[in-house]
Amino acid sequence: xxxxxxxxxxxATTPTDPRVVEAMLPFFHDNFGNPxxxxxxxxxxxxxxxxxxxxxxxxxxSSPDEVIFTSCGSESDxxxxxxVALSARRVKGANHILVSPVEHHAxxxxxxxxxxxxxxxxxxxxxxxxxxxxxxxxxxxxxxxxAVVSIIYANNEIGTINSLAPHAELCRxxxxxxxxxxxxxxxxxxxxxxxxxxxLISVGAHKFYGPKGIGALYVRRGIQLDPIQTGGSQEFSxxxxxxxxxxxxxxxxxxxxxxxxxxxHNEHYQFLQNILLEDIPRLIPDSTITGDPNNRLPNHASxxxxxxxxxxxxxxxxxxxxxxxxxxxxxxxxxEPSDVLVALxxxxxxxxxxxxxxxxxxxxxxxVRDLASTLPELVxxxxxxxx
Ligand SMILES: *Cc1c(COP(=O)(O)O)cnc(C)c1O
Numbered sequence: 001x002x003x004x005x006x007x008x009x010x011x012a013t014t015p016t017d018p019r020v021v022e023a024m025l026p027f028f029h030d031n032f033g034n035p036x037x038x039x040x041x042x043x044x045x046x047x048x049x050x051x052x053x054x055x056x057x058x059x060x061x062s063s064p065d066e067v068i069f070t071s072c073g074s075e076s077d078x079x080x081x082x083x084v085a086l087s088a089r090r091v092k093g094a095n096h097i098l099v100s101p102v103e104h105h106a107x108x109x110x111x112x113x114x115x116x117x118x119x120x121x122x123x124x125x126x127x128x129x130x131x132x133x134x135x136x137x138x139x140x141x142x143x144x145x146x147a148v149v150s151i152i153y154a155n156n157e158i159g160t161i162n163s164l165a166p167h168a169e170l171c172r173x174x175x176x177x178x179x180x181x182x183x184x185x186x187x188x189x190x191x192x193x194x195x196x197x198x199x200l201i202s203v204g205a206h207k208f209y210g211p212k213g214i215g216a217l218y219v220r221r222g223i224q225l226d227p228i229q230t231g232g233s234q235e236f237s238x239x240x241x242x243x244x245x246x247x248x249x250x251x252x253x254x255x256x257x258x259x260x261x262x263x264x265h266n267e268h269y270q271f272l273q274n275i276l277l278e279d280i281p282r283l284i285p286d287s288t289i290t291g292d293p294n295n296r297l298p299n300h301a302s303x304x305x306x307x308x309x310x311x312x313x314x315x316x317x318x319x320x321x322x323x324x325x326x327x328x329x330x331x332x333x334x335x336e337p338s339d340v341l342v343a344l345x346x347x348x349x350x351x352x353x354x355x356x357x358x359x360x361x362x363x364x365x366x367x368v369r370d371l372a373s374t375l376p377e378l379v380x381x382x383x384x385x386x387x
Contacts, residue, residue, distance in 0.1 A: 003321065004321035004370075005321055005323075006321055006322050006323065006367045006370065006371065007323045007360070007362075007363075008322060008323060008324050008357045008358060008359060008363065008367065008368070008371065009323045009324055009325050009356075009358060010187075010299060010358040010359060010360035010363075011156050011184060011207070011299075011300060011325065011356060011358035012325055012358075013206045013207065013212065014187070014206060014207060014208065014209045014360055014361075015209065015362075016206075016209060016210060016211050016250070016254075017209040017210070017253075017254060017257055019253065019257060020209065020210055020211065020250045020253045020254045020257070021211075021250070023249055023250060023253040024211065024246040024247070024249055024250040024253075025246075027045070027048060027245045027246035027249055028246050031044050031045060031048065031245075032045075032245075033045040033245075034242055034243075035048075035049045035242075035243050035245060036232065036234065036242065036243075045243075045245045048245055048248075048249050049069075049243055049245060049248055049249075050064065051252070052248045052249050052251065052252035053067050053069070053248075053252075055252040055253075055255060055256055056216050056251065056252055056255060059191055059192065059255050059259060060191060060192060060193055060201065060218045061192040061193045061194055062193060062218055062220075063221070065221070065236065066218055066219055066220060066221055067216055067217075067218060067219075068216065068217045068218075068219060068235045068236065068238050068239055069214065069215075069216055069235060069239070069243060069244075069248055069251075070214075070215040070216060070217055070239060071213055071214065071215060071244075072204050072206075072212070072213060072214065072215045073104075073106060073181070073183035073202055073203065073204025073207070073215045074104075074106035074204075074215075075215055076183075076202035076203065076204065076215045076216060076217040077104070077106035077107045077110060077150075077179075077181055077183075077202050078106065078110050078228060079217055079225070079227075079228055079238070079239065080148075080150070080179040080200040080202060080217055080219075080225070081097070081107060081110045081111060081114065081148060081150060081179065082110060082114065082226075082228045083225030083226050083227065083228055083238065084147060084148040084177050084179065084200065084223065084224070084225045085097055085114050085118075085120060085147045085148050086118075086225075086226040087224040087225050087226045088147035088148065088177075088224070089120075089147060090226070091224060093145065094145045094146060094147035094176075095119070095120055095121055095145055095147065096120070096121045096123065096143050096145050096146045096147060097111055097114060097115070097120050097121065097122045097123070097146070097147055097148055097149075097150075098123050098124075098125055098138075098141055098142065098146055098148075098149045098150070099111045099122070099124060099125065099149070099150045099151070100124065100125050100127055100131070100133050100150070100151045100152060100162075101124040101125070101127060101339070101340075101343035102127055102131040102152060102155055102157075102158070102160075102339075102340045102343050102344070103150060103151075103152050103181065104152065104156055104181055104183065104184075105339075106181070106183075106202075107150050107152070107179075107181055108339065111150065120147070123141055124343075125137050125138060125141055125149075125151070127343060127344070129344060129345065130158070130160045130291055130292035130295075130344075131152075131155050131158055131160045131162075131291060131292075131340065131343070131344055132160060132162050132292070132295075133151050133162060133167065135166040135167060135170060138167050138170050138171075139170060142170060142171070142174050142176060143174075144174065146174065146176045147176070147177075148176065148177050148178075148179060149167070149171055149176055149177070149178050149179065150178075150179040150180070150181070151164060151167060151178070151179075151180055152180065152181045152184075153180045153181060153182040153184075153185045153189070153196055153198075153201075154182065154184045154185035154188075154189060154296075154297050155184065155291060155340070156183070156184040157290075157291075157302065157338060157340045157341070157354075157356060158290045158291030158292075158296075158300075158302050158340060158341075158344070159291040159292070159296035159297045159300030159301070159302055160291040160292040160295065160296055161185070161189070161292065161295045161296060161297065162180075163295075164178070164180060164196055164197065164198060165197055168196075168197035168198055168199075169197075171199070177199040177200060177220075177223050178198045178199050178200070179198060179199065179200040179201075179202070180196055180198040180200070180201055180202070181202045182196065182201050182202060182203055183202055183203055183204045183207055183215075184207060184297065185297070186203045186204075186207060186208050186255075186258070187207050187208040187209070187258060187299070188262065188265070188266055188269070188297055188298055188299060189297070191203060191218075193218070193220075198218075198220075199219070199220040199223050200217060200218060200219055200220070200223065201217070201218040202215065202216075202217055203215060203216050203217075203218075205247070205250065205251035205254055205255075208254050208255065208258045209254050209257065209258065209361070210250050210251045210253070210254030210255070211246075211247050211250045211251070211254075213244070213247055214244060214247035214248060214250065214251045215251075216251065219238075225238065227239060227240065229241060265361055266298045266299075268361075268363075269298040269299035269359055269363075270298045271365070272299075272359045272363055272365065272367075272368045273298055273299065273300065273301055273359065275365070275368050275369065275372060276301035276357055276368055276371075276372060277289060277293065277301050279372040280301070280303055280372055280375060281303070283372065283375070283376045284303075284305060284375065284376050284379050286305060286306040286307065287303055287304070287305045287306075287379075288303065288304050288350070289301075289302065289303055290302045290303060290304055290341065290344070290346075290354065299358050299359045299360065300356070300357075300358050301356075301357045301358070301359075302354065302355065302356045302357070303354070303355050304341065304346060304350045304351060304353050304354050304355075305350075305353040305354075305355065305379050305383075306349055306350050306353060307349055307353065307383050308352070308353030308379055308382050308383055309335060309352060309353065309382060309385075310326035310335070310352055310353050310354045310355060311326060311335055312382055312385070313326070313353070313355060313378060313379065313382050314326055314355075316378045316381070316382060317371075317374075317375075317378060320374055320378065322370075322371050322374065324355055324356060324357050324371075325355075325356045325358075326338075326354045326355060326356065335352055337351035337352050337354075338351065338354065341354060357371065
C-alpha cells in the first residue's frame with residue numbers, strides 16, 4: 001500500500017532542483033581545479049566562480065566584488081555581525097549592538113556571544129505583535145557608537161516581512177551598517193538592494209532549491225569588516241578557504257531559476273496559504289495565526305494552539321504522514337517556548353503549541369486540504385492528553 005507522505009516544511013529546507021544538480025556535476029570531476037591555481041585547471045574553475053558571482057551580484061543589484069561566498073546562511077550572519085562589530089570597535093571604538101528579538105539563532109546567538117564573550121553592549125529593539133521593528137523604535141535606540149544593527153527581513157518562524165527602507169535611511173544618517181538576514185526571504189522576495197537597501201544581506205542556497213552548505217553575504221562597498229576565518233586570501237581576504245566550486249555554481253543556478261520562476265510559484269503558494277490561513281483558525285478553537293496575516297511570506301502559515309504540546313503535535317502529524325515544524329528549537333526533552341514567540345508576548349500555554357506549515361514548488365492543493373482536515377482532530381487529541 002502507498003503510504004502518504006506530505007512534506008510541508010520548506011522553510012527548513014528545500015530539495016535541490018535537478019537542473020541545479022546537473023549544473024554542479026562537471027565541477028566535481030572534469031573541472032575539479034582549485035580556482036586559486038595559476039594553471040588552466042585553476043583558470044577554468046575561477047571562470048565558473050566569477051560567472052556565478054556575477055549572477056548572485058545581479059540578484060543583489062550589486063557589483064561582483066560586493067559578494068562573499070560562505071558555507072551557509074548561518075555563516076553569512078556570523079561574518080556580517082562579528083566582522084562588522086569587531087571592525088567598528090577597532091576602527092572607531094563603537095561597542096553597541098542593536099538587534100531585533102525575533103532573529104534566527106544564527107544572528108541572536110552571535111549577538112549574545114559578542115556581548116558575553118567579547119564585551120559588546122547588546123540591546124534589543126522593541127517589536128510589535130507581528131515581530132516588526134518600527135522606524136521610531138530604531139531612532140530611540142540608535143547611537144553614534146552603535147557598531148551594527150541587524151533586523152531580519154522575512155521571519156522564518158512567523159513569516160512576517162520587515163520593510164526596511166526607513167530603517168536603512170536612519171542607519172545611513174548615523175553611519176551605522178544595517179545587516180538583514182534574508183535567508184528565508186530569498187526563495188520568494190526580491191533581494192535586490194533597491195528593495196532591501198541594507199548594507200549587508202545574508203542568503204543561503206538550500207532555502208531556494210539549491211544545495212546545502214553554501215551561502216552568500218552581500219557587503220556594500222565601503223563597509224568595513226574583519227575576517228572571522230583567516231588563512232588564504234580568498235573572497236577579498238574576508239573568508240579563507242578553497243572555494244567550493246560545485247556548490248557556488250549550484251547556488252547561482254538555483255538563484256537564477258528562483259528569480260525567473262518566482263512569480264508563478266508565489267501565486268501558487270498564495271493560493272495554498274489562503275486555504276491554510278482561512279481553514280485552520282476556523283476549524284480549530286483557541287487558535288491564532290502568528291506573524292503578520294497580510295505582510296508575510298506567501299508560502300508560510302504559522303499558528304499557536306492554546307494548551308497544546310507543539311512537539312507532540314508534530315510527532316502525531318508525522319505519524320499521520322505530514323512533515324511540519326514548530327517554532328520551538330527544542331526537539332526532545334523539556335519543551336521551551338521559542339524565543340521569537342516569547343518576544344511577541346505569547347504566554348507559555350500558547351507559545352508551546354506552535355505549528356509552522358510551509359509549502360513549496362511540489363505542494364498540491366490536496367496536500368494542504370488533507371492537512372487542514374486532519375489537524376483539528378490531532379489538536380483535540382493532544383489537548384485531552386495534557387492534564
Ligand atoms: C535557515 C535560516 C538560517 C540559517 O541558514 P543555514 O544556511 O541553514 O545556515 C538563518 N536565518 C534564517 C532566517 C533562516 O531561515
